[in-house]
Amino acid sequence: MAASEATGPNGAAGSGDGLYDVIVLGGGPTGENVADRVHAAGLSAVLVESELVGGECSYWACxxxxALLRPVTxxxxxxxxxxxxxxxxxxxxPPAVLAHRDAFASYWKDDGQVRWLDSVGVDLVRGHGRLAGPRQVSVDGGRTLTARHAVAVCTGSRPLLPPIPGLAEAEPWVSRNATSAQTVPGRLVIVGGGVVGVEMATAWRALGSSVTLLVRGDGLLPRMEPFAGHLVAESLAEAGVFLRTGVEVREVRREAPGGPVTVVLDAGDEIVADELLMATGRGPRTDDLGLETVGLTPGSWLDVDDSCRVKAVGDGWLYGVGDVNHRALLTHQGKYQARIAGAAIAARARGVPLLETDRWGAHSATADTDAVPQVVFSDPEAAAVGLSAAEAERAGYRIRVVDQDLGAVAGASLYAEGYRGRARIVVDLSREVLLGATFVGPGVGELLHSATIAVAGEVPVERLWHAVPAYPTISEVWLRLLEAYRGD
Amino acid sequence: MAASEATGPNGAAGSGDGLYDVIVLGGGPTGENVADRVHAAGLSAVLVESELVGGECSYWACxxxxALLRPVTxxxxxxxxxxxxxxxxxxxxPPAVLAHRDAFASYWKDDGQVRWLDSVGVDLVRGHGRLAGPRQVSVDGGRTLTARHAVAVCTGSRPLLPPIPGLAEAEPWVSRNATSAQTVPGRLVIVGGGVVGVEMATAWRALGSSVTLLVRGDGLLPRMEPFAGHLVAESLAEAGVFLRTGVEVREVRREAPGGPVTVVLDAGDEIVADELLMATGRGPRTDDLGLETVGLTPGSWLDVDDSCRVKAVGDGWLYGVGDVNHRALLTHQGKYQARIAGAAIAARARGVPLLETDRWGAHSATADTDAVPQVVFSDPEAAAVGLSAAEAERAGYRIRVVDQDLGAVAGASLYAEGYRGRARIVVDLSREVLLGATFVGPGVGELLHSATIAVAGEVPVERLWHAVPAYPTISEVWLRLLEAYRGD
Structure with missing residues (x-):
C-alpha cells in the first residue's frame, strides 16, 4: 500500500481522489505516531514525506x-x-563502531519503516507537502490531498547556523554529518556545548579524533543543573577534549573543498581542523510548508495548545506536533504529543468533548511543561526530568533543593571504581512533591525513569519513603536524597 | 564511645547502670538503622553485637x-x-577481583562502622545479648542492660542446612564462605537455585570454577516470574554452568578435610567437587536469644505487626526488625523496617498515637507486603517488585498481565548486540494500578526503581502515560508495556 492511497483496512474513508480524514506532513517518529493513533481510532490517514520515513531520529540523530556512544561507555x-x-x-x-552505527541507521534506507506503515494501514505519499489553504495539501506542487478533519504538521526542526562570515561556504558538519560520517576526522572542532556538541565530542574523541569544543557560555549542557555540565566537562577534559568556554567564532575559512578549515575566534586566535561541526541550536522546518496560505508566518514555530492544535487557525483543523511546536525538542516528547494529538483529533472527529480541563488526561500534553525527561549519553551520563532549581525558582515555586554525592552511594561505588556523580531533587514545599530531578554519573540513564514517574505521578515525598530502592543499586541515592530532605 | 555506654549527646538517658531507652540486639544494617532512628528522636540507644558491626550484608552478603559480580557483568x-x-x-x-571484593568487605574489620555508630551517638556493647525477661538483656551471661521503652531484635537469619546424611561432616560452604573465599575452587557444586545459588554460580563460573548447580524444583529463582529463571538458566548454561533441575541430594561424603567432596543424588549418580555450596534457604537467628524468658519459642521467626512490634508480647516493648520477622529477607527491607520501627518506638515513648490506620504512613511497613523490590545481580540481571502474576491471582486480584520482549526495545538493542530480555507488569484491573513488575535483561537493575515508585505510589496507569521514557533507553519498555495494556 506504500506510496499510494487506499481505503483503510478498517473501512475508514481514504480514496483515489486524495480525500483523507487526516493528513500528516512529515514521517518521523512524531508523524508516524499521529498517523497510527488516528488510524487506530478508525480514521483514514496519509503520511507525506520528502525524505526517509523514520525521520531524523532513525537516520541522523538518536x-x-x-550506536556511536554505547561502545564508548x-x-x-x-x-x-x-x-x-x-x-x-x-x-x-572505529571501523567496527561505524559499521555498527550504519546498521542502526538501517543503512539509510526506510524499507522497514514503510513496511510498518503498511502494516498499520497508513498510506504513504512521497514528496514535499505544502499547505494550499485550509485542509488542502499539495504534493511537489502537483496533486492535492484534502483532509476531512485535520492536517498535522510534524516536519520537525533543522540545525540553525549562526551568521558567521565564511561559515556556509566552509560547508560545516551539522548533526546529520556528525552522526553519519564514514571516516574519523583527524581534527574536529565543535561549536556548541549542548547535547549534540557534548555527545559528538564524546563519540569522536573516543574514535580517535583530536577534538576542540568551543562554547559561547561558561559551561556545557546549559539547560541542565550546573553540576551536569561541570562533571561532563571534567570527564571530557580527562578524555583529551580541548574545551574552551566563553568564546565566539568570528570567521570561518575553508580554502579548498575537503581541505582544512580555519576557525577564527573573537580574540583573534585561529584553530585549524579537518572538520567543523556546528551544534548551535535548531529552528523549525516550516519555511516551505505554505503556512502563508492559512495566515501563518513561514519559518516560525507553530504556537499550539495542550492538545497540539495550532491556536491561530480558525476551525481548529491544523495541528503542530513534535519539534515544530517548540514545546520540547526530543523524540520521545514528539511521540508523546503524537499520542495525545492523535487522540484529540479522533475525539473531535467523533464530536466527543475533549478532556481539556483534565491536565493529566488523554488530551493534554502536560508532561511537556511539567515532566520532560532527557538523557545525555555522554560519559558520565547526564539525566534530568522536570524543572531545574533555577527554573522552579523562576516559575515562582517555594522549593527545597537537595543534593547527594552519588559516589557515596554503595551501589555506585560497586558500579565503578572512583565513581564520580551527583544527584539533585527539587521539591515543591507547598505540595511536597518533586518538581524535578537530575542524576549525573556512569550508568544513571535508566535511573531517570524513576524520577519521571515520581514527577509526572506527583507522588508525595511521604509516599516515596515506601518506594524502597534495592540494595546495593545506584538507585539507593533515592534514600539518601530523602534522608537529606528530612534533614539528617 | 564504642564498647561502652554513656549519656547520649542530646541528653537522652543512657547510664553506667545499663539503663537505656532502647536496646538493639544485632548490629547489621537493620539494627544500626533502628538505633540511629530512635537516637535521632531523642532516645538513648545501645547496640549489642557479637560479631562485626555492619552485619551479614557488609561482610558476607550484599x-x-x-563486588564479585560487577566485574562479571x-x-x-x-x-x-x-x-x-x-x-x-x-x-x-581472579586475584584482582578477589582483592576488590576484600576491599568492599572492609577486610572483615568493622572500624568504619564503629566510627559511624560513635558519630551518631549510639553506644556499642560487644558480646552476645540474650533476653533475660521483659526489657532485660544480659550480655555474655554477665552484665544486664535494661530498656526503658523497647528492645529491638535485629539478629537476622542464617543459612538453613537440610538434614542430608554426611552434610555437616563435609563442612560445606554456606553463603559466607562463598562470598569470602580466597581461592577459586576448581570444581564447585552449588545446591539451591535461589538468589544465592544463582549469583554465586555466576561469580565463581566467571572466575574460573567448573560449576554444577543442583536444583530441587524445575527452575531457578522460583519466587520471581518464571521467565526470570528461564532467561538466567539459559545464560548460565551458555557460560558453561552445568544445571540440573528436579534433583535431590541423598548423601554427601568428604573423606578428608580439604579433600574432594562427593555429592550423591537421589538417582544414585555422584558428583565429585572441591567445594560444595549449600544455598537452600535461611532460618531465623533466634535460637539463643532467651526468647523463652518472655514466653516465645526459641528458633522461631518473630511474628510482628506492621510497626514491627512482636504481637505476642504484652506491653509491646519487644520489636523484631529485619530478616528475623520473616516479612522480607532483604537488606533494604530491613533498613526500611528499621526506619518505621524506630519512628514507632519513638512515638510510643512520647505517648504519641501511632498512625496505624494509615497504611502508607510513617508507622506502617506496608511496602513489605505490597512493594518489595529485589535485584538479582546475575547476567542477565533479574529485577522484580511487588506481586508476581501467580501471587496476585492467589491474593484474589482481578488482573491483567502484560509482557514485552525487551530485545524489541530500541534502547535495549543499542545497549547490547542480540539483547535478550523480558518485562512484565501485573495490573490490578479494579484500580488500574500496578501490583508488580519484573524486568530481566542486561542493565535492568537501575530500571527497577521506576516500577517500585509506580507500585508503592499507586500511580494510575492513565497517569503513567504521562511519564515519558527518554529515547532511546531500555526504560522505553514502559511505553511498550502501556501500549500492550491498551491493546495495541
Whole structure:
C-alpha cells in the first residue's frame, strides 16, 4: 500500500481522489505516531514525506548517535572495574563502531519503516507537502490531498547556523554529518556545548579524533543543573577534549573543498581542523510548508495548545506536533504529543468533548511543561526530568533543593571504581512533591525513569519513603536524597 | 564511645547502670538503622553485637557478592558491543577481583562502622545479648542492660542446612564462605537455585570454577516470574554452568578435610567437587536469644505487626526488625523496617498515637507486603517488585498481565548486540494500578526503581502515560508495556 492511497483496512474513508480524514506532513517518529493513533481510532490517514520515513531520529540523530556512544561507555565502564580493566587491552575499533552505527541507521534506507506503515494501514505519499489553504495539501506542487478533519504538521526542526562570515561556504558538519560520517576526522572542532556538541565530542574523541569544543557560555549542557555540565566537562577534559568556554567564532575559512578549515575566534586566535561541526541550536522546518496560505508566518514555530492544535487557525483543523511546536525538542516528547494529538483529533472527529480541563488526561500534553525527561549519553551520563532549581525558582515555586554525592552511594561505588556523580531533587514545599530531578554519573540513564514517574505521578515525598530502592543499586541515592530532605 | 555506654549527646538517658531507652540486639544494617532512628528522636540507644558491626550484608552478603559480580557483568557488557568486544582480550583476573571484593568487605574489620555508630551517638556493647525477661538483656551471661521503652531484635537469619546424611561432616560452604573465599575452587557444586545459588554460580563460573548447580524444583529463582529463571538458566548454561533441575541430594561424603567432596543424588549418580555450596534457604537467628524468658519459642521467626512490634508480647516493648520477622529477607527491607520501627518506638515513648490506620504512613511497613523490590545481580540481571502474576491471582486480584520482549526495545538493542530480555507488569484491573513488575535483561537493575515508585505510589496507569521514557533507553519498555495494556 506504500506510496499510494487506499481505503483503510478498517473501512475508514481514504480514496483515489486524495480525500483523507487526516493528513500528516512529515514521517518521523512524531508523524508516524499521529498517523497510527488516528488510524487506530478508525480514521483514514496519509503520511507525506520528502525524505526517509523514520525521520531524523532513525537516520541522523538518536539511533546513530547512540550506536556511536554505547561502545564508548561500555568500554569505559569495563575499564573502571578491577579484574576487567587490564583485559580491555585495545582502544575502540572505529571501523567496527561505524559499521555498527550504519546498521542502526538501517543503512539509510526506510524499507522497514514503510513496511510498518503498511502494516498499520497508513498510506504513504512521497514528496514535499505544502499547505494550499485550509485542509488542502499539495504534493511537489502537483496533486492535492484534502483532509476531512485535520492536517498535522510534524516536519520537525533543522540545525540553525549562526551568521558567521565564511561559515556556509566552509560547508560545516551539522548533526546529520556528525552522526553519519564514514571516516574519523583527524581534527574536529565543535561549536556548541549542548547535547549534540557534548555527545559528538564524546563519540569522536573516543574514535580517535583530536577534538576542540568551543562554547559561547561558561559551561556545557546549559539547560541542565550546573553540576551536569561541570562533571561532563571534567570527564571530557580527562578524555583529551580541548574545551574552551566563553568564546565566539568570528570567521570561518575553508580554502579548498575537503581541505582544512580555519576557525577564527573573537580574540583573534585561529584553530585549524579537518572538520567543523556546528551544534548551535535548531529552528523549525516550516519555511516551505505554505503556512502563508492559512495566515501563518513561514519559518516560525507553530504556537499550539495542550492538545497540539495550532491556536491561530480558525476551525481548529491544523495541528503542530513534535519539534515544530517548540514545546520540547526530543523524540520521545514528539511521540508523546503524537499520542495525545492523535487522540484529540479522533475525539473531535467523533464530536466527543475533549478532556481539556483534565491536565493529566488523554488530551493534554502536560508532561511537556511539567515532566520532560532527557538523557545525555555522554560519559558520565547526564539525566534530568522536570524543572531545574533555577527554573522552579523562576516559575515562582517555594522549593527545597537537595543534593547527594552519588559516589557515596554503595551501589555506585560497586558500579565503578572512583565513581564520580551527583544527584539533585527539587521539591515543591507547598505540595511536597518533586518538581524535578537530575542524576549525573556512569550508568544513571535508566535511573531517570524513576524520577519521571515520581514527577509526572506527583507522588508525595511521604509516599516515596515506601518506594524502597534495592540494595546495593545506584538507585539507593533515592534514600539518601530523602534522608537529606528530612534533614539528617 | 564504642564498647561502652554513656549519656547520649542530646541528653537522652543512657547510664553506667545499663539503663537505656532502647536496646538493639544485632548490629547489621537493620539494627544500626533502628538505633540511629530512635537516637535521632531523642532516645538513648545501645547496640549489642557479637560479631562485626555492619552485619551479614557488609561482610558476607550484599557488598562482597556484588563486588564479585560487577566485574562479571561489566566484562560481559563490553563484550556485547561491537568495537569493544575484540578489545576485551583476556578473561577476568581472579586475584584482582578477589582483592576488590576484600576491599568492599572492609577486610572483615568493622572500624568504619564503629566510627559511624560513635558519630551518631549510639553506644556499642560487644558480646552476645540474650533476653533475660521483659526489657532485660544480659550480655555474655554477665552484665544486664535494661530498656526503658523497647528492645529491638535485629539478629537476622542464617543459612538453613537440610538434614542430608554426611552434610555437616563435609563442612560445606554456606553463603559466607562463598562470598569470602580466597581461592577459586576448581570444581564447585552449588545446591539451591535461589538468589544465592544463582549469583554465586555466576561469580565463581566467571572466575574460573567448573560449576554444577543442583536444583530441587524445575527452575531457578522460583519466587520471581518464571521467565526470570528461564532467561538466567539459559545464560548460565551458555557460560558453561552445568544445571540440573528436579534433583535431590541423598548423601554427601568428604573423606578428608580439604579433600574432594562427593555429592550423591537421589538417582544414585555422584558428583565429585572441591567445594560444595549449600544455598537452600535461611532460618531465623533466634535460637539463643532467651526468647523463652518472655514466653516465645526459641528458633522461631518473630511474628510482628506492621510497626514491627512482636504481637505476642504484652506491653509491646519487644520489636523484631529485619530478616528475623520473616516479612522480607532483604537488606533494604530491613533498613526500611528499621526506619518505621524506630519512628514507632519513638512515638510510643512520647505517648504519641501511632498512625496505624494509615497504611502508607510513617508507622506502617506496608511496602513489605505490597512493594518489595529485589535485584538479582546475575547476567542477565533479574529485577522484580511487588506481586508476581501467580501471587496476585492467589491474593484474589482481578488482573491483567502484560509482557514485552525487551530485545524489541530500541534502547535495549543499542545497549547490547542480540539483547535478550523480558518485562512484565501485573495490573490490578479494579484500580488500574500496578501490583508488580519484573524486568530481566542486561542493565535492568537501575530500571527497577521506576516500577517500585509506580507500585508503592499507586500511580494510575492513565497517569503513567504521562511519564515519558527518554529515547532511546531500555526504560522505553514502559511505553511498550502501556501500549500492550491498551491493546495495541
Amino acid at each position: 539511533m546513530p548517535s547512540k 561500555a568500554r569505559s565502564e569495563a575499564r573502571r572495574v578491577p579484574g576487567v580493566d587490564e583485559a580491555v587491552g585495545r582502544p575502540l575499533d | 557488598m562482597p557478592s556484588k 561489566a566484562r560481559s557488557e563490553a563484550r556485547r558491543v561491537p568495537g569493544v568486544d575484540e578489545a576485551v582480550g583476556r578473561p577476568l583476573d
